[in-house]
Amino acid sequence: MKLLNYNSKIKKLIKTTSFKNIKNKNTNYNFPLLEDGFTDEDIFKGLEVLLSRKITMSKITEEFESKFAKYVGANYAVMVNSGSSANLLTAFALVNPIKENKLNYNDKFIVPAICWSTSLWPFIQSGLKPVFVDVSKDDFCIDVEQLKKKDLSKIKLILSINILGNSPDILSLQKICKEKNIYLIEDNCEALGSKFKNKSLGTFGDFGTFSFYYSHQITSGEGGMIICKSKKDYELLKILRSHGWDRNISSKNSKKFNFVNSGFNLRPLDLTAAIGLSQLKRLNKMKKIRQYNKNKIINSIKQLPNWNNQFEFFNARENLDPSWFGFPILLNKNKVKKKKLFIKYLNDCKIETRPILSGNFLKQPCVSLYELNKTNKKFKVADEIDERGFFIGIPTEKYSNAKVNYLINKLLHIDKFK
Ligand SMILES: Cc1ncc(COP(=O)(O)O)c(C=O)c1O
Structure with missing residues (x-):
């Protein structure tokens, strides 16, 4: 096998490209959104696919799909x-001519x-019209109490x-949708x-x-999944995923190259399916460690004499067993002016930060470009999260006391800015 000739090159590559070698020289502590996302086992599973030379639509993708559905x-x-792409396919499935109770333009x-x-x-691209609503301060998700007061007669x-592992009042939301015959889609x-x-x-x-995607609960670099309840929806998604072609569905025609619907090519690589499957196997373990790390930051910070309730933390909704990957923080209102300086400081200390999703999305230039908010509606809580919020990553290895102390001391540094 010619690949054996690459033996020493591969060994050298493994030695020189290990992510763990990249450290902050000053402190030895790094707080990227995701620390070393792939185990050796993940990499090996990906390599197995590459070495099989069959890297698209073989059995491993189906195996990942069925184990994911079970999980x-x-x-x-x-x-x-x-x-x-998962959102895109969902949106286009809902407006498709063969979808029962399909949605219509506008x-x-x-x-x-x-x-x-x-x-x-994706939902706009499929011809639907957005109506924006505010979120709840408790969970940063859709505010279901506000929704109950709204006229939903035209909403389809x-x-x-479900933001950063949290949940809205999902049972009430489900009830509203059932009673009013509204589709409920969860971007999870x-x-x-x-x-x-x-x-x-x-x-x-x-x-x-x-x-x-890279920093989420599990990662295959890129990749996504859609889950659904009926075989009809499942087969429609598979047709749309792959050119509008019927070759991957049970009722396929004996005619080859039979295109029965509109389509995209949004197929994953087996390489990513193999890595995703490998990660899924340790999701529960990573979830527990992230819960531990999140609690450790909060408990440790609250014991410091200069804590003074400087931030608000993000709590899981009652009855939720949360799966975190980020640790959101809301600065107190009187510290908002220092936010820019503070974020720069954290980044200089190798503590990577992100806005909470993209902040209040209505403030993004693309919303003006497409005139999605002609009446200039304001959303109080979304604005607050935008102005006061950011998040840092939560690693999948347990924090040592020294590392968490380093982190919380940096987080409390905000008071030092004039
Ligand atoms: C809520 C939400 N929806 C959709 C996406 C898009 O996922 P991807 O980056 O895999 O395309 C993201 C990405 O981070 C997200 O946070």
């Missing part, structure tokens, strides 16, 4: 090449103001976004592994979408 308790799962959908770009755009779909790209009353988030809606 979250869904009837069906379809893997795609990103969480954005039908309205509700979307929270704290959302991700490709939570929103509610897009719930940020909450794989979270369970509400022992039922996985993502399974409460008609469709649930997931992302395996």
Whole structure:
């Protein structure tokens, strides 16, 4: 086998490219969004696929899909090449001519103001019209209490976004949608592994979408999944995923190259499926460690004499068994002016930060470009999260006392800025 000739090159490559070698020279502490995302086992599983020379649509993708469906308790799962693609396929499945109770051009959908770009755009691209609503300060997700007061008679779909592992009042939301015949879609790209009353988030809606992008609960570099309840939806998603072609469905025609619907090519690589599957096997373990680390930061910081309630932390909704990957912080209102300096300071200390999703999405230039908020609606809580919030990563290895002390001391540094 010619590859054996690469033996020494491979050994050298492994030695020189280990992520663990990259450290902050001054402190030895690094706080990236995700520390060393891949184990040797993950890498080996990916290599196995490469070495098999069959890297698209072989058995490993199907295996990942069926194990994923089992893990979250869904009837069906379809893997795609990103969480954005999962939302795109979902949106286009809902407006497809063969979908029962399909949605129509200009039908309205509700979307929270704290959302991700490709939570929103796929539904607009499929011809639907957004109606923005505010989020709840408790969980940063859609504010269901506000929704109850709204006239929903023209609403055909509610897009719930389960932010950073948290959940909205999902049972009430599900009830509203059932009573009013509204589709409930859960963008669960940020909450794989979270369970509400022992039922996985993502399974409460008609469709649930997931992302395996780099910093999420599990990662395959890029990758996504859609779960659904009926075989018809499952087969429609598979047709749309792959050119509108019927070759991957049970009722396929004997004619080859039979294109029965519109389509995309949003197929994943087996390489990412193999890595995703490898990570799924240790998701529960990583979830527990992240819960431990999150609690350790909060408990340690609260013991410091200069703590003074400087921030608000993010708590899991009652009855939620959360699966975190980020640690959001809301600065106290009187510290907002220092936020820019503070974020720069943290980044200089190798503590990577991110806005909470993309902040209040209505402030993004693309919203003005497409005139999505002509009436200039304001959303109080979304604005607050935008102005006061940011998050840092939570690692999948337990924090040592020294490391957490380093981190919390840096977090409390904000008071030193004039
Ligand atoms: C809520 C949400 N939806 C969708 C996506 C898109 O996922 P991907 O990056 O895999 O395309 C993200 C990405 O981070 C997200 O946070």
